[in-house]
Amino acid sequence: MINFTREKKILLIGWLRYAVAAFLFVCFAIFLFLQEELPVPESVKVEIDTGSTLGDISQELKSKGLIGSESLFNFYALITGNTETLKSGIYLFESSHSIPEILERLVEHDTQQKRIEVTLPEGFTREEMATELEAYIQGFDRYIFLENTTEGYLFPDTYRFFEAASEEQVINELKENHDDVASKLLEEYDLPEGFTQDEWVILASIIEKEANTADSRRRVADILLRRLEEGMALQVDATFVYGVQKDSFTLTTEDLRQDHEYNTYTRVGLPPTAISNPGEDALLSVLDPIPNTAVYFLTGLDGVMYYADTYAGHRRNRRLYLNK
Numbered sequence: 001m002i003n004f005t006r007e008k009k010i011l012l013i014g015w016l017r018y019a020v021a022a023f024l025f026v027c028f029a030i031f032l033f034l035q036e037e038l039p040v041p042e043s044v045k046v047e048i049d050t051g052s053t054l055g056d057i058s059q060e061l062k063s064k065g066l067i068g069s070e071s072l073f074n075f076y077a078l079i080t081g082n083t084e085t086l087k088s089g090i091y092l093f094e095s096s097h098s099i100p101e102i103l104e105r106l107v108e109h110d111t112q113q114k115r116i117e118v119t120l121p122e123g124f125t126r127e128e129m130a131t132e133l134e135a136y137i138q139g140f141d142r143y144i145f146l147e148n149t150t151e152g153y154l155f156p157d158t159y160r161f162f163e164a165a166s167e168e169q170v171i172n173e174l175k176e177n178h179d180d181v182a183s184k185l186l187e188e189y190d191l192p193e194g195f196t197q198d199e200w201v202i203l204a205s206i207i208e209k210e211a212n213t214a215d216s217r218r219r220v221a222d223i224l225l226r227r228l229e230e231g232m233a234l235q236v237d238a239t240f241v242y243g244v245q246k247d248s249f250t251l252t253t254e255d256l257r258q259d260h261e262y263n264t265y266t267r268v269g270l271p272p273t274a275i276s277n278p279g280e281d282a283l284l285s286v287l288d289p290i291p292n293t294a295v296y297f298l299t300g301l302d303g304v305m306y307y308a309d310t311y312a313g314h315r316r317n318r319r320l321y322l323n324k
Contacts, residue, residue, distance in 0.1 A: 043094045045139055045164045048106070050088040057086055057106070066093055066102060073099050082107050090164050113162040120174075122156040122279035123208040125241075129154060129174075129277070138164045145171065152201040152274025153178050181280050189287035192225055200286055203228075205274035208282035209238035210297075215290070216305040217282055220297055222289035223307075234264040239271050298322065 044064050048057055054077055058070040067073050076099050077083050087109035094112070097105070105112070118136045120129050126149050130142035144167040155177035161170060182197070191200055203224060211217040227234055239262040259266040262275070294307035296314035300321030308314040318324045 043092055043138070046091045046093065047166060048086070048088045048091065052086075052088060054083050054086070061102065064093075066097065067099055073103070076100065077103060090162060090166060090169075092164055111162065113164055115160045116163050117158060117160050119158045120154075120156045120277075122282065123205075123276045124156055125276050126151050126154065133170060136163075137161060137170070140165075140170070141167055149174075150273075152205050152277055154277045155181060156277050156279050178277075182283065185280070185283055185287060189284075192286065195286075199270055200283070201278065202270045202274045204278035204282040204286050205276045206234070206236055206238055206271075207285050208276050208278040209241070210236055210299070211282075211285075211305060212299065212303065213305070214281045214285075216297075217285040218288065218290040219292050219294070219307065220305075221285035222291055223294055223297060225286070225289060226295075228269065231268060233266070233268050234270070236264050239264050239275055241275060 044066060046060055046064055046066070048060065052060075054074055055070070058067065058073040058077075061067045061073060062070050077086070080103065082103055086103075086106040089109060089111050090113065091105065091111045092113050093102075104110070116136050118132060120132060124132070126146055130145045133145065134140045134142050148167070148171055154171075154174040157177055159170075159173060161173070182201075186197075191197065195203075203221070207217050207220050207224065211220045224234055224236070226232075261267065262271045264271065292307070293309050296308040296311065296317075297305060298314070298317055298321065299305055300317075301323070302321065304321070306317045306321055308317055
């Protein structure tokens with residue numbers, strides 16, 4: 001048994017009081033630091049990737065100016081047992097938050113994002129989609145979107161994205177939607193003989209631009225498939241949007257003479273890429289066309305599709321419905 005003299009007891013009590021005071025001071029200081037809220041001048045978007053470590057998360061928060069100390073954030077996550085419960089996602093911070101508040105939001109997956117509805121119509125190009133998405137989604141970078149997408153494989157539809165969705169999330173949703181629709185169609189229908197899936201999408205993208213109803217798409221699909229089979233030039237105006245940036249009503253004879261890879265008057269076969277993003281009807285039209293005898297077609301100024309079995313009939317339709 002250890003015996004303490006009176007003097008040693010007094011000294012030990014003094015040291016204990018000092019240690020307790022120091023401990024309480026440290027705890028109080030940590031509490032103050034934890035409650036510190038750094039000013040947020042504007043809305044801050046924080047993206048936590050799947051598989052991020054605690055260190056990755058605290059580094060991201062520090063880089064965005066939301067916390068002053070990575071170590072303190074990590075320490076608090078450790079002592080509260082939340083190192084493995086932080087959720088990935090995109091979080092919006094529109095005001096200052098303390099470390100406990102930030103941690104709670106990450107644990108509860110409280111992104112504070114609203115859902116926004118964006119409609120991407122059938123036949124939109126990647127450029128048109130980028131413009132629409134840029135107008136609705138906060139901080140959306142059209143250049144990242146365009147660099148990581150392929151024309152024809154972004155499904156047109158009405159989507160509900162988070163207001164600060166990343167370009168990657170948007171791209172994945174549009175591509176997955178296209179893949180789902182394409183897969184279901186190919187379970188029921190066969191590709192045209194000799195066609196690849198890329199060629200299917202390219203032809204569907206042309207039909208999407210050339211025809212405006214389900215019936216006309218299927219009729220035009222039959223005409224274009226026959227032209228390809230017979231080695232005829234497709235002779236469609238829609239591909240010129242890529243070549244000369246004009247619509248079909250303002251194309252001139254001089255335009256049609258300019259040879260380039262999207263000129264389906266001077267070159268036989270399909271253009272090298274899709275010219276728009278086709279919807280389900282256009283994709284279906286190539287797989288299930290309506291047989292007919294027409295060789296020529298046009299969309300009149302009234303928006304109606306007109307067909308002709310002969311070139312003379314086509315010229316008549318041009319005079320009547322296009323004033324040409």
